[in-house]
Amino acid sequence: MPADFGEKLVIAISSRALFDLKESHQVFVQEGLKAYSDYQIDREDDVLAPGEGFLLVKKLLHINSLLPGKPSVEVILVSRNSADTGLRVFNSIEHYQLDVKRAVFSGGASPHRYLSAFNSHLFLSTNNDDVTNALSMGAAAATLLPSKRLDIDEMQVRFAFDGDAVLFSDESERIYQQKGLKAFAENEKQNAQLPMEVGPFAGFLQALHSLQSEFDEQGLDCPIRTAMVTARSAPSHERVIRTLRHWGVRLDECLFLGGLSKGAFLKAYGADVFFDDQPIHCDSAKDHVTTGHVPHGIANT
Template sequence: MPRTLEGKLVVAISSRALFDFEEENRVFEETDDRAYMELQLSRLEVPAKPGVAYPLVKKLQAFNTPGNDQVAVVVLSRNDPVSGLRVFRSAQAADLPLERGVFTRGRDPYPYLTSLGANLFLSAREQDVRAALAAGFAAARVYPDSAVAADRHPEEIRIAFDGDAVLFSDEAERIYEQGGLAAFQAHEIERAGVPLPPGPFKPLLEALQRLQTLAPDAPMRLRTALVTARSAPAHERAIRTLMAWNIQVDEAMFLGGLEKADFLREFEPDFFFDDQTGYCDTASRVGPTGHVVSGVRNEEPKG
């Protein structure tokens, strides 16, 4: 019988998100893919340094206990298969269990997310993230230069999510864009008891909650936070939406436009997901950050 990933938390990740291939990527951008391939092959025996998403992946794999594998990590990359050799060699050198990889040599990798049943796609390439989100997958563009402190809270995964356009749809953000803060507040007060439509990361938060339940004996715990620019009275609809979904978060921060990075510095997330580049830019200075390229704030100009 073929093996299956059904029922597992599946993380698809590009090679640049998992390992530090920034120097090699500069060669690719300045020359061509052949020079890049030659460089990767020449460094086949040189393990790559961990990338921005490496600590998150390592911690997620701690939910896999003997006879009860709950997390599958798959490299999904525009790299060529030869460069893929270095990815697997680097994983082996780091004692990172990695069995699967799909390498498309420049072609769009996101169509394979369906075959994988991926819950999350992390990539350093914005267009791949946009395409994955458009196809209905939780996806984020990682900031490769994010500050990383892999040794903090080693027995706990901490993940922070923005609300609108991330956990929730961008319905309310569109009202804000059209009518400003007063219109936004009035809209949210009027609809306080009406759950917001789901955003692209709702399925991931649900999957993480299931993971905690299905692996109660794992040596890793999960802590989640909602970190949003909303403030009272617009906070009520966000809370009631999570209640309607039967989803719990451990912490909720309604910051009313305050700088999120100051609060993330205290929460110390293993990853933070937000749809606004301004918040992502500052958050990346205190921890691993992913830009969710969705919603009205990220619409590409028409024309």
């Protein structure tokens, strides 16, 4: 009988986001595919070190032990490796006892075309082209950046999101970029009652909210916490709050920073991962937390 994922939260992640493959990637870049393939096969029993997305995946899979009889999270490996070179990745998955059973090895081609077949809610990669392709198909996707994060012991998963061009469309950001802060503030005040259009991560936030609701309904402590960390300030806060209310989605925390650097606030929140469209905010964040750049909207054109 064919399997399906039902109401599971489905996360797709590349091998280079899950594990540290910098050394072998340099072999590929400098010496080519044949040398890379030989390198991986010769070392297929050598366990790979964790990558930027490893701890996040570990925490997400832990959620499955908290709702007995109802696994709630599925992690899919999607990789440009071939099955031969990917064996080292699966051996490392087994070593760390990660419950990852499904994988796509696309043999050098971009694996983004399989995301919709898996009904993926989020795609994490270190390949910006694959992420851009995924976003163009309507998927929530981010490029994980090298960070100076500190591993957080507790098993609660803390997501943080920027607002414009991530949770929401970039319609308001376009006004800011093209006409300035005053025009942006006037537009948001005039349209405070008008919900913003959805951005690429709206569906992922909705999926997180649904999973949080399951824990609430059963009276269990929720292992997921969400926050929006935005450069907006009053009076542009009202439209954000009304938009989320219109969507029927809650955020546990909202930080309206009025242009302040986000890094220290993300550290204080304890984010496991932060998603932002603007490179300047990603640079501030990656000194403190795992950061996913979302190459979407006017800031990336």
